[in-house]
Amino acid sequence: MAANLLFKGGKVVTTESTYRADVAVKGEKIVEIGTSLKAGAETEVVDCRGKLVLPGAIDAHTHLAMPFGGTITSDDYEAGTRSAACGGTTTVFDFILQDFKEPFPKAIKRRDKLASEQAVVDYSFHLAVKDVSNGLLNTMEEAVAMGVPSFKVFMVYDFGVTDGVFYQTLEHSKKIGALIAVHAENNEMVNFLTAKYLSEGKTSAWYHYMSRPEFVEGEADVRAIQWAKSLNAALYIVHLANAQGAAAVTQARAEGYPVFAETCPQYLNFTSDVYKRKDGAHFVCSPPIKNKASQRALWDALKRGDIQTVATDHCPFLKSEKKWGAKDFTKIPNGCAGVENMYPYMLSEANRGHITFNKAVEVCSTNVAKIFGLDHLKGAIEAGRDADIVVYDAKKRFTVTNRAMHGSTDHTIWEGAELKGYPEATYSRGNLVYREGKFYGKKGAGRFIKCKPIKLTSPELNDNK
Ligand SMILES: [Zn+2]
Numbered sequence: 001m002a003a004n005l006l007f008k009g010g011k012v013v014t015t016e017s018t019y020r021a022d023v024a025v026k027g028e029k030i031v032e033i034g035t036s037l038k039a040g041a042e043t044e045v046v047d048c049r050g051k052l053v054l055p056g057a058i059d060a061h062t063h064l065a066m067p068f069g070g071t072i073t074s075d076d077y078e079a080g081t082r083s084a085a086c087g088g089t090t091t092v093f094d095f096i097l098q099d100f101k102e103p104f105p106k107a108i109k110r111r112d113k114l115a116s117e118q119a120v121v122d123y124s125f126h127l128a129v130k131d132v133s134n135g136l137l138n139t140m141e142e143a144v145a146m147g148v149p150s151f152k153v154f155m156v157y158d159f160g161v162t163d164g165v166f167y168q169t170l171e172h173s174k175k176i177g178a179l180i181a182v183h184a185e186n187n188e189m190v191n192f193l194t195a196k197y198l199s200e201g202k203t204s205a206w207y208h209y210m211s212r213p214e215f216v217e218g219e220a221d222v223r224a225i226q227w228a229k230s231l232n233a234a235l236y237i238v239h240l241a242n243a244q245g246a247a248a249v250t251q252a253r254a255e256g257y258p259v260f261a262e263t264c265p266q267y268l269n270f271t272s273d274v275y276k277r278k279d280g281a282h283f284v285c286s287p288p289i290k291n292k293a294s295q296r297a298l299w300d301a302l303k304r305g306d307i308q309t310v311a312t313d314h315c316p317f318l319k320s321e322k323k324w325g326a327k328d329f330t331k332i333p334n335g336c337a338g339v340e341n342m343y344p345y346m347l348s349e350a351n352r353g354h355i356t357f358n359k360a361v362e363v364c365s366t367n368v369a370k371i372f373g374l375d376h377l378k379g380a381i382e383a384g385r386d387a388d389i390v391v392y393d394a395k396k397r398f399t400v401t402n403r404a405m406h407g408s409t410d411h412t413i414w415e416g417a418e419l420k421g422y423p424e425a426t427y428s429r430g431n432l433v434y435r436e437g438k439f440y441g442k443k444g445a446g447r448f449i450k451c452k453p454i455k456l457t458s459p460e461l462n463d464n465k
Pocket of ligand 1 (some may be wrong): 061313315
């Protein structure tokens with residue numbers, strides 16, 4: 001049971017400002033923010049002098065215990081959320097892959113059983129749509145009522161949806177308070193280019209990038225946005241990684257359409273050159289990491305507000321599994337670990353002056369809560385919200401090594417990355433879950449977060465009522 005806490009002497013960071021204040025927590029909630037708050041007899045004081053006090057990050061994109069490419073991601077709900085907690089992330093969204101013929105509410109129950117037993121911090125879900133035939137489309141509404149109002153369609157993979165089904169879900173989403181998210185790449189081009197390179201004996205990890213280059217993603221972004229615009233339906237592009245897509249999102253928003261985009265730290269920090277490395281397979285994810293021009297465009301869009309969120313696409317596989325593609329890049333399971341690295345990386349970028357701390361909080365927490373309908377509970381240091389709090393030490397230096405991580409994966413693409421500043425402690429609803437390298441949380445302590453229905457009617461995030 002959470003004790004009463006007083007976070008004393010730190011600087012609170014919001015999207016708008018950074019100010020000196022004490023934060024009082026009673027049980028699981030933030031109850032008061034003010035100067036010179038006094039601790040009661042049973043209050044534990046957390047000394048935050050010289051530290052920043054931040055809302056826990058919300059990772060809108062993880063794949064825990066997910067079957068893919070003949071295996072399953074190496075972090076289950078326990079390991080994935082433990083890793084999250086140790087990187088200052090206090091809520092994760094996991095994708096539930098609907099089975100063919102499966103009603104959406106059934107899919108939620110199937111996965112929540114697992115998650116509720118294992119998760120150490122709070123979690124919610126997005127539904128990944130495979131099948132809306134035979135009345136299944138109408139079960140979306142029940143999922144919204146259960147607190148899962150976001151649905152993702154894939155334009156690629158063998159389970160990806162047709163253009164018609166994508167359009168149908170967009171149209172339906174408007175009526176039921178749902179948000180459609182999309183993995184945008186051109187499937188035909190991926191298949192064609194993949195076959196071409198393999199037939200030419202070009203099988204290294206570099207050809208993963210070459211078979212899904214800039215335009216393969218950019219064209220699909222443009223197409224997806226076109227359909228959303230035609231319906232004036234809200235659209236959220238997951239893991240945006242290319243300049244053309246960023247430009248299309250920017251234009252749609254300037255025209256007043258409710259188009260939103262997420263990018264990931266791996267796209268902000270690395271370029272496609274990583275696929276030429278000996279360990280190139282470790283970086284194989286889809287969409288692949290793009291060139292320097294795309295990386296610059298992503299940062300610019302993020303700074304302008306045309307990319308609203310940063311999430312990880314945490315989808316870890318073991319080294320031995322990544323080796324399956326040593327002679328054929330199509331056999332490399334797609335995905336990288338990252339849930340423990342996102343907030344520390346974005347905050348380090350802020351600490352180096354690349355963005356503000358306010359911006360890091362906005363894209364890693366506050367905007368995610370607003371877009372996905374959980375801002376009544378999460379996403380800010382504010383009275384009434386859950387006490388999901390990170391104490392951040394801007395003076396600490398931290399070198400990422402897999403040994404220092406807390407998931408179940410045996411490598412990290414962030415190995416050797418030097419960060420300026422690092423989370424010192426993480427609290428989940430008032431409970432300490434991480435402090436100075438050590439995990440203190442409990443399996444099963446994480447709760448399912450019921451999201452509100454989503455109505456994003458203009459680019460102004462405030463319209464999410
Ligand atoms: Zn993903």
